[in-house]
């Protein structure tokens with residue numbers, strides 16, 4: 001049995017302490033849900049990578065996709081399995097280090113990544129999509145509005161337009177990054193979101 005890293009001990013402790021449920025699926029997934037494969041297209045296989053409590057996995061399973069959900073935290077995976085069962089949803093949740101064991105090439109129709117950033121993974125994520133497959137990605141940016149919480153480690157923050165560049169080998173279907181433009185009390189601040197399609 002592998003020993004959890006310091007980072008995973010931190011996440012296990014956080015998930016053990018949290019009372020709240022999985023919460024809402026990421027904005028990018030809800031906003032662009034109409035791009036997901038339909039029943040007539042066979043719906044397909046989806047992965048919620050670094051899923052945490054699995055809000056995105058639950059959302060995709062509820063729409064009929066065949067869903068896998070991977071996270072390094074055993075605590076998160078156990079809670080997700082319980083929640084899926086309570087909702088009567090079928091998904092496969094597994095404890096997995098996604099950097100050491102990224103998805104196999106051409107194995108997925110949909111990948112969702114929210115609030116997790118490991119730049120070295122992008123080539124593997126892109127290669128894991130089948131032709132026409134979609135990557136939904138949303139995470140934190142360096143540009144933030146006072147009072148909004150983002151990770152303190154700058155390695156986990158996207159520079160302006162960085163997500164667009166990371167997803168560039170894909171055909172970009174949607175990109176949003178409000179940055180610090182205009183009325184800062186409105187819009188989606190401190191986050192960037194992208195939907196890219198495998199060519």
Ligand SMILES: C[S@@+](CC[C@H](N)C(=O)[O-])C[C@H]1O[C@@H](n2cnc3c(N)ncnc32)[C@H](O)[C@@H]1O
Pocket residue numbers: 007008011049050051052053054055070071072073076096097098099100113114115116
């Ligand atoms: C900020 S949480 C985001 C969880 C979820 N995607 C969400 O949006 O609510 C980051 C997650 O990444 C997971 N994580 C960090 N490094 C990982 C790794 N190398 N392999 C798998 N999971 C990892 C943590 O356990 C944690 O659940």
